[in-house]
Amino acid sequence: MVVIDVDHITKILGPQLVLDDVSLECWEGSIIGITGRNGSGKSVLFKCISGFILPDIGTITIKGQKNTDFLSSGTGLGAMIEEPSFLDRYSGRKNLELLYSVRNEKNKDHICEVMEMVGLDAKSKKKVGKYSMGMKQRLAIAQAIMEDQEVLLLDEPMNGLDNSGVESMRELFRKLRRDGRTILLASHSKEDIGCLCDFVYEMDQGKLQRKGLEE
DSSP states (O other), rough: HHHHEEEEEEEEEEEEEEOOOOEEEEEETTTEEEEEETSSSSHHHHHTTTTTOSSSEEEETTTTTHHHHHHHTTTOOEOOOOOOOTTTTSSHHHHHHHHHHHHTOOOOHHHHHHHHHHOOOOOOBBBBGGHHHHHHHHHHHHHHHHHOOOOOESSTTTTTTTTTHHHHHHHHHHHHHHTTTTEEEEOOOOOHHHOOSEEEEEEHHHTTEEEOOOO
């Protein structure tokens, strides 16, 4: 089943053609990798899929619904796009609990479980303002997956992680795929793409092209 269907979208921001007739299909239970240099259009594509911005031309559907209708229905899409942003004066757990409560979720034990999954201590009182970049990345991944979303958009999720952190996140993403999640992952790392992804695309100057896993 095609979960995400990006159909010939174009996006112009100011004088720049950022997305140029981009099409993409993401199949259920797969990890789809997108490579490309900074400024190639990867983050803008993610923002279009997640409904943060609208394409000028073309359509995006998620599980057969227009993406904005899918999101407004409350169905799960977890997104980690660009640098994670949290309230520095609160702990990681408090940040997640505040976000979780927006959808009237009350199961705080679940927050602890998710933090453990990404390698963070839910009992720690350490404020996010004191977190390292790697800890913030882990917290952002926790935020993206904490509502058991069916579709995940992860933009450079390995940034700031040490080797141990990278390997533990790879194993987490594999587990999520086994659970039937669909993951669209942008990464500069050929190693991450090679060991995780079922399909690979390259973004260059707003154009998206299918690549072989060995390339």
